[in-house]
Amino acid sequence: MPSMTPYVPQSLPRPDLDYGRIIRKVGLANAALARYDGLLQSVINPSILLSPLTNREAVLSSKIEGTQATVDEVLEYEAGIDFGGEKAQDIQEIVNYRKALVLATEALAERSLSLSLVCQMHAVLMDSVRGANKTPGQFRVDQNWIGSAGCTMEQATFVPPSPLQLRDHLQAWEAYLTADDFDPLVQVAIVHAQFELIHPFKDGNGRIGRLLIPLFLFQKRVLGSPMFYLSDYLESHRDLYYARLRGISQEKDWESWIEFFLEAIVEQAHANTKKVREILALYEQMKHRIMELTRSQHAILVLDALFDRPIFQSSDFVLRTGILKTTALPCLQKLRKAGILHPLREKSGRRSAILAFRELLNCAEGRDVL
């Protein structure tokens, strides 16, 4: 029976975990992730080359609780296409998600993951019209609960800790972040779950908790860069994801949660390894094509700009690459003629054209999006 009184989180680390039950998965997950990280380490400029993975993560993590926008809509918005109402707000939250990840990644060069960094990330995530009443960057001071929309506390499936005890629970969680548990992958599973169980914010707990996964693994040096994301798996197994979290609060069942999480790591590591290989192959292939087509000293600059922003305004492209307009625009023209770039909007008057590098978008999404 779900209890209607606020949940009291268990202390960490859990001293009584049944390692016999999870040990095989621990090995598999570590092996799969090490293989992925090896590939990641070989990528010269991962934040540019693999930006499609980051965009996808931002979209899927936001989608778990219903924020509906696609990767191409986000990129079109950033290229200056207008979206109105709800859609624009959804897109803004996705853009914020990526900003929060960038902010935290930069911060980790100088300091460790901490509650203050978590609050800073939350402030960035919730920096929007919709977030204004969600107390951005602040831990909650009210009792909250999880359940069907508009349900009462009595009907809730989960009632997070009382706001009066929030500080203590968060400080214990923060201390666990910097401790060394038996295995970093088991530890990150526990870090994420405990954060969700504490549910410290009015909103955005799921997204902040998922952002913490690559950041924690990076800090623990399991990853060479914080670019390993689980939202694809979590979104497609959303009911089980929630059920396993519920299992912890209702039955103290950490093992089933950890098993679920390790399986997510295994599957995502395999899928991401494949995806990164595809993106790298596309990069090599495009490098040759663009060099041949443009015969320009700027070929690599052009290529990197396309990978960084696969949907863009031509005027913006000129600014970003710093290539002279008289060189850049004919170059884009050649790429259009060759079918590498496709117009989403033609130039008209003073509005410049919006172009899309379709092949990268389709490769990242694994289907034809444009």
Ligand SMILES: Nc1ncnc2c1ncn2[C@@H]1O[C@H](COP(=O)(O)OP(=O)(O)O)[C@@H](O)[C@H]1O
């Ligand atoms: N029974 C549960 N116990 C604890 N956490 C849960 C439970 N069910 C879902 N969650 C977590 O709560 C998140 C939703 O909380 P919310 O604050 O609305 O985050 P967001 O706005 O980022 O989606 C889910 O994504 C999940 O991580």
Ligand SMILES: [Mg+2]
């Ligand atoms: Mg929410």
